[in-house]
């Protein structure tokens with residue numbers, strides 16, 4: 595009798611993800627950081643766990659506690675500051691009645707496809723989000739399709755999270771097949787930071803599937819600093835651009851990380867080399883534990899003005915703030931504090 599053995603091969607990005615660093619002490623050792631500094635800040639991991647891929651760590655400067663990439667992921671004692679106005683649900687998303695689905699804006703819905711991420715960004719506006727209550731399973735998928743059928747004004751589905759690219763290529767292809775049955779839909783948009791921390795996630799198989807879809811495909815990256823965009827990521831992005839996938843980037847304006855027009859100009863230059871156009875520069879959402887990242891509106895407007903001088907218009911992102919309940923993102927110059 596012959597025996598058949600099934601070997602399941604995990605994609606490279608999943609193998610890399612399994613090696614992610616989750617302990618401040620391990621991160622400190624990998625970067626040769628002062629042990630007393632690491633010990634002082636590591637208690638903040640109890641507020642939000644540490645998680646960072648080795649690819650992202652390799653882009654950091656060893657021995658520098660102020661490295662702009664390290665500051666985005668390393669727990670910090672300032673996260674214990676209880677700053678006025680900084681709350682657990684800054685965009686009022688947690689009272690949403692429909693699990694895993696947010697319908698904030700008229701023609702598009704956002705799907706919380708996966709609860710986890712490949713990196714935990716300390717400033718994340720969803721750092722307190724109850725992902726366990728928003729699992730996207732078979733039932734939620736069926737509810738999503740019913741919801742879309744019931745509202746013909748929706749023409750775009752945004753896959754978000756957490757990080758939607760934690761779903762496998764097969765899972766994404768299967769969802770795409772369902773979405774393609776809805777004639778009202780024009781676009782599918784993927785919001786993801788995963789390629790920045792694991793460039794191998796931009797597989798050819800997924801790009802090909804998106805290319806073959808009658809829906810127009812967009813990938814909206816999230817990169818904040820030029821050091822995040824290395825040659826490997828640029829190469830992967832150019833390959834995806836070759837499949838007619840529109841590539842955009844959004845950044846969050848972060849004190850001590852990218853609150854500098856020269857840094858942001860460099861970021862948008864290196865992204866454009868990889869065919870990525872700027873989309874939004876977000877003012878920080880006032881989430882509890884992240885007040886030390888806040889840049890004042892006056893400073894933000896000044897940086898935006900300097901950016902307009904440094905860059906051609908098509909490389910200048912729109913400076914916005916998301917205001918809970920508003921029908922669109924709000925340009926910062928329209929907001930008077």
Ligand code: SF4
Nearest residue numbers: 711714715718756787
């Ligand atoms: S990748 Fe995005 S959703 Fe995940 S922690 Fe960072 S900002 Fe938040």
